[in-house]
Amino acid sequence: MTARYDEIGVGYAQGRRTDPRWFEPVVSALGSAVSVLDVGSGTGSYEPPARDVVAVEPSAEMIRQRPAGAAPVVRAVAEALPFPSGRFDAALAVLTVHHWPDWRAGLAELRRVSSRQVVLAYDTALHSEFWFVREYVPEVAALEASRPSAPEIAEFLGAASVRPLPVPWDFTDGVFPAYWRRPEAYLDPVVQRSCSALAQTSPEAVSRGVARLRDDLASGRWRENHAELLDLPEWDAGFRLIVA
Template sequence: MSGTDLYDEIGTGYSWGRRTDPRWMAEILAALGTARSIADVGAGTGSYEPHDRTVLALEPSVEMIRQRPPGASPAVRAVAEALPVRDHAVDAALAVLTVHHWTDWRAGLAELRRIAPLQVVLAYDTLRHIDFWFVREYVPEIADLERTRPSADDIAHELGAQSVTVLPLPWDFTDGVFPAYWRRPAAYLDPRVRRACSALAQTDPGAVERGIRQLRADLGSGRWHERHRDLLDLDEWDAGFRLIVSRA
């Protein structure tokens, strides 16, 4: 299933489950600096688009575009590997948690470099995701998917990045990225939460259901809390998210 098809199928819950977290938004705005015109590639519902600048959203999925809120920046259907944007047409190219869905991620990054002198990419360390307790203990099949995806280090190297910033997940993070509920495990029992996670949507449903049954049992018995009591005292956790900045 391509990224476009995937999000046309599972994207119906994204506006509910994927809400802007102001802490990540502040980091992205700082990385964009003084850029006034921005191409948001793989824009989705526009969760991390600045409201005080000129933004062109580029998104392949009709379902994701449909969920963009009233007043959002204009959106054009396009894939990252062939952007309908002139060379150096914008000040910055923004790509938030999208590169791992691209069919040819290197070609997509080349397009970011072509259209803008500044590239700001939010990606993640796939090995950190593979080691996430949900994957390790409940749905290890997700690891097979993660191993096929480019990791943050790969993306930074390809872009020749000037900086890579760790973006930890606060325990009360409002954007339902896959590991967002690292300290709130009962959230994964909610089908709406799972529908907003592409890693779960792309994994065998039988494996996911098996894992959820075991998680429900472990929460009921107290086994999860006993096994992960060290997490309960943390205010934030490094799930591998990295903000990559590259300037030509």
């Protein structure tokens, strides 16, 4: 993941901003944990305040974008955490497990170093059914099929709870399906770069899909085909908050 995000993570912080509607449930899921390890922390978007947080991030580019005052960060990978067993009350992993080369080894490490594991992941099958994938860039589905899905992660951890986190229509964290009701956003190269699913898909396939979307927006075809979405306040894109 290191080299990948050193390349595709440039400008990441521009499109990926903390949304309080996810921040509150993520922090609440940590319970009474005082010491927290944030694994695959990226820019630290969902690191809790008023706790003893240590971040782990392999990408120098992502570390560079961490804001002043962010938690101290150790450059390491999830599969080999440089901490003794039981060091932390809780381990946090927000939208990162699908990037780990050996996700099972990474989750085993989370269990080794912490008493509680809080993982935000997504159901890859639901992501593959997203209209942007299904109708415009179907090549993304092959990438999603190669990634661990939230049900697999929950089963591996022996989860105590799995909570759906719907995506509000005006979501500020630019995850891939964030613009499900604002399709014009996918025409923006900054938005495309901040979505790893697009950044890791063939540029030719993305360009073709974006061109078709542009045409469908101009003709009104997209609104016609997706009229049922236009009044929804939120939508379930498959994101799941897993606690073990």
